[in-house]
Amino acid sequence: MTKGLTQAVSMKQILDLVRDDLKRVEAAIGLETVGSVSAIKTISHHMHSAGGKRLRPILVLLSSRLVKSSSQTTDEAIQLAAVVELIHTSTLVHDDVIDEAKTRRGAPSANALWGNQMSVLAGDWLYMQAFQIAMRQRNFAILDLLIGLTQVMVEGEFLQMERLGKIDISETDYMELVDRKTASLFSACCRLGAMAGNASEEDCARLGDFAWNLGMAFQMIDDILDFTSKETILGKPVGNDLAEGKVTLPLLYALTETTREETRSIETILKDRSYERVPFSRVLEIIEKYRGVERAQERAVQFTGRARQIIETFPDSAYRKAVLTIADIVTDRDR
Template sequence: MIRGGKARCSMRGSQIRLLTQITLRTEACCPCDMALILSVALVAGPLNFRKEVSFAQAPADAYTGKACDALLMQSHLQYDAPGAEFEQINPTAIFSLVGPELSLVEEEFERQVSHGPEIVSSIGRYLREGGGKRVRPALLLLAAKAVCGSAGSSAVRMATVMEMLHTATLVHDDIIDEARVRRGRPSVNATWGNDITVLMGDWLYMTAFDITLRERSFEILDVLTSMTRLMTEGELIQLTMIGNSGITESEHLDIVRRKTAYMFSACAEVGAIVAKASPEERRALGRYGLSVGIAFQLIDDLLDFVSTEDKLGKPVANDLREGKLTLPLIYLLEEGVHEHRRMIETVIAEQGFASVAREELVGLLRENSALDRARAQARLYAGEATEALDIFPPSDYVEALRSVPRFILERDM
């Protein structure tokens, strides 16, 4: 279906082979400018790319739209017709729809850090080797594909930008929190020290915005500058709340929106912008990302109590050790039991569980339904995220986006 000059397309079999050959013989650079070509496709189930492609074939100094898009449309692509696998809420199946583009994001991240001084290259490699789910760039790419069926060079560049900005926030957060472990190994600040680490975070921020400037889009810059300001405000507000056992649910959710959810919203919204989405589609994806981000953080807060250090890659109950009260504890304190408040304030004062057993506190959270209430809140926001996608016609890209909040609710790591 063609709407507003954009192709809503799903392809398989001979259609893919035909369109690949046509595409490789055109001068089209933006996927959304290819509506006339893609309109020959019938709606038949989207493509699941499996072939690895490489930015190494593009010029070393810049990835132009033509170079990137040609790589993404190489012939001899293998494909599957996904569908039923989403019922299992498998993150591998969800993100396989943007697998080739995520590989290009990894390569672009590596290319950027390798062009910096040796210390930047070393830390950049260390950060990439630490792994991560790449949820944020994947959301941007899926959002773009949900709008126009493709994610070209601009989407790949902006997905790289979002991964850089997210990495910068993690680097700075570890300094603020004095964290020694990140993803199961020494944090950057534990390895290189705070002075170098804070500058590495700054480098990532500035490089991300330098890449963004090349898009020549005030819309994208407006989204990213607003997001960065809100994240900084969220961190500042949270720091003023350290050790405050009187924090309310609304105050905590405000911090969650600023520190975490607005980045998810920005990812989805920027994906919409690069795909030339309508204002309605852009707003819907922004709402989707915001709700996904809140659900993600609320589940993260739950896992901080009930998961294990091996799964989390960091000490459990770390937020409480640092004096940060999250939703389960806020709900527990709403019961007004003096002994509960005393236990929590003791853990904060001791910065650990020397006098209060973590298992005892988790038991109280279960007995008083605090964990269930927090999960119910996460489920509410996950539902809002799913509803925001109702304006989009069915496609596997939209279904993948719908599956993300369901996966978040069920994740255990």
């Protein structure tokens, strides 16, 4: 069985566990994104209908089920799953504006269709709508978590902008950015699901730690795929990160060993924000020469290994198996 087919089977098994719940989440999102201003409704619908893995709401739902003795998913878990997907969508809208992206998941980005100003406002509205839903839970612990998450993610965006175009990025710098921009949201998803399942603080913390490690690995694989995948699979141009001025893990590892001439080639791309003078194929040669992709994959596997260790401390169940499967899929995916 091929890797792609294996992943499809595994993901189908996971979706079978939460399919009905995801339908409720989708319905909640559809209901909550009907704004009184037509532009908001149009942009929200565009972003929501673009698809996506729905991995973050799935983590909320699975975490809630994992810690509950009942197989029933609470309304709180459904609402919080909608919250994290709306927050994620709002960050995508804002990221595309900041990165001046033209596509998202193979379709025109919101800013390409409606411009930066309307897109920023739509992203703000989606984010505030997420908090409106969260407020209805009347739970200060949930609000504290979401406010802290927001601060961390915004700080991550600032850090990324400060480092754009810089070649002297350390592995510590990179890990800090991934922590703030990706892993923190993954961690919040599982903590929120556990809270909705009335888990102990210890279990909430353990699930949060699991998901943080999962999020770190997820972003590393994303950064690998930016070099190794195809535009038709990624839904955006390959090599896009470097062309936007971002030095990610595969290239970062290679740069620890490059010759002066090779380093100058990368500096040229960062300065030009394009591959006009130095082709993308040259970057791939450099990364391959110094095993940048392999080393980044090994690092990602270390994080999913830690994630697996944590989740295996929970009692065996279909939901624990599903979460373990997600950890496998994250490091073995091709999109």
